[in-house]
Amino acid sequence: MxxxxxxxxxxxxxxxxxxxxxxxxxxxxxxxTPYLGTLLDRDVVWPGKLYRAADADxxxxxxxxxxxxxxxxxxxxxxxxxxxxxHPMAESALRRWSAQPPAGADALHVDILDYARKGGWTxxxxxxxxxxxxxxxxxxxxxxxxRGPAGxxxxxxxxxxxxAADLDPAEPAVGAALAHTGWSGxxxxxxxxxxxxxxxxxxxxxxxxxxxxxSGNTRPDHLGSTEAEDPPASLPVTGAPRQSPYQAxxxxxxxxxxxxxxxxxxxxxxxxxxxxxxPMDYVGLVGGADLDEYGEGAYYLHLHRPCGFAAVxxxxx
Numbered sequence: 001m002x003x004x005x006x007x008x009x010x011x012x013x014x015x016x017x018x019x020x021x022x023x024x025x026x027x028x029x030x031x032x033t034p035y036l037g038t039l040l041d042r043d044v045v046w047p048g049k050l051y052r053a054a055d056a057d058x059x060x061x062x063x064x065x066x067x068x069x070x071x072x073x074x075x076x077x078x079x080x081x082x083x084x085x086x087h088p089m090a091e092s093a094l095r096r097w098s099a100q101p102p103a104g105a106d107a108l109h110v111d112i113l114d115y116a117r118k119g120g121w122t123x124x125x126x127x128x129x130x131x132x133x134x135x136x137x138x139x140x141x142x143x144x145x146x147r148g149p150a151g152x153x154x155x156x157x158x159x160x161x162x163x164a165a166d167l168d169p170a171e172p173a174v175g176a177a178l179a180h181t182g183w184s185g186x187x188x189x190x191x192x193x194x195x196x197x198x199x200x201x202x203x204x205x206x207x208x209x210x211x212x213x214x215s216g217n218t219r220p221d222h223l224g225s226t227e228a229e230d231p232p233a234s235l236p237v238t239g240a241p242r243q244s245p246y247q248a249x250x251x252x253x254x255x256x257x258x259x260x261x262x263x264x265x266x267x268x269x270x271x272x273x274x275x276x277x278x279p280m281d282y283v284g285l286v287g288g289a290d291l292d293e294y295g296e297g298a299y300y301l302h303l304h305r306p307c308g309f310a311a312v313x314x315x316x317x
């Protein structure tokens with residue numbers, strides 16, 4: 001089946017076949033490994049996530065293609081490919097090109113090493129790799145949240161703040177999903193479900209479960225005048241483990257996921273911590289389709305333990 005899908009993509013440019021291969025890359029990327037050389041031969045390098053399980057030979061060939069300067073028009077796609085590959089050869093190449101840009105780099109909009117974020121990792125100020133995402137994921141199932149006493153409201157639109165997550169890493173599943181963040185203790189992430197659709201919103205968090213709107217949040221000019229709205233009456237609870245860390249879905253009902261890797265609707269957007277300006281760790285995704293019958297888009301939750309900040313941003317098509 002995969003061989004035929006590869007043929008349809010490589011020969012016919014079949015978009016439906018690309019979607020089928022992308023689904024395999026999300027559920028079991030290793031199944032594509034034997035076919036990636038053929039896709040590369042046919043210049044099929046998008047979407048980059050197809051190459052998540054690329055072997056050393058394919059990685060070497062991608063690096064050589066960039067070094068050779070033979071395809072500067074493909075540089076963006078090739079860098080995304082390498083960002084998705086966990087192989088040390090890919091990381092080494094991105095580090096090298098950040099200091100010695102290859103042909104075509106002058107047309108890029110970000111530094112080459114910033115491409116790493118598309119694959120869920122970064123390089124810290126000390127030069128060490130830091131994974132922004134974990135390799136363990138669980139279903140996030142929406143349950144009706146009990147209405148408590150009136151709490152904090154959004155300073156911009158006066159809507160009651162929404163509890164997007166209430167997590168206890170002492171629970172084995174939660175602890176596994178959050179292991180890459182280094183967080184211990186209860187984690188509560190509150191945000192404005194409305195205003196976070198317009199800008200990344202930050203909050204202060206503590207291991208005792210305290211959470212507070214960050215006073216440095218800046219209201220965007222395009223937000224305009226708003227009226228208070230009730231937040232979703234749902235709170236995600238941890239369900240069964242996902243087969244793969246890539247199975248979150250920003251589109252489908254049931255796609256909300258704790259841990260693993262985000263399903264970005266637009267470009268990868270790991271927000272920088274307002275305390276230290278380093279990219280924050282990814283916590284999970286809450287899909288609009290799980291919050292409301294007509295919901296769309298997705299909320300992405302992030303955390304930076306050293307500075308005690310959480311963040312929520314939103315994407316839609």
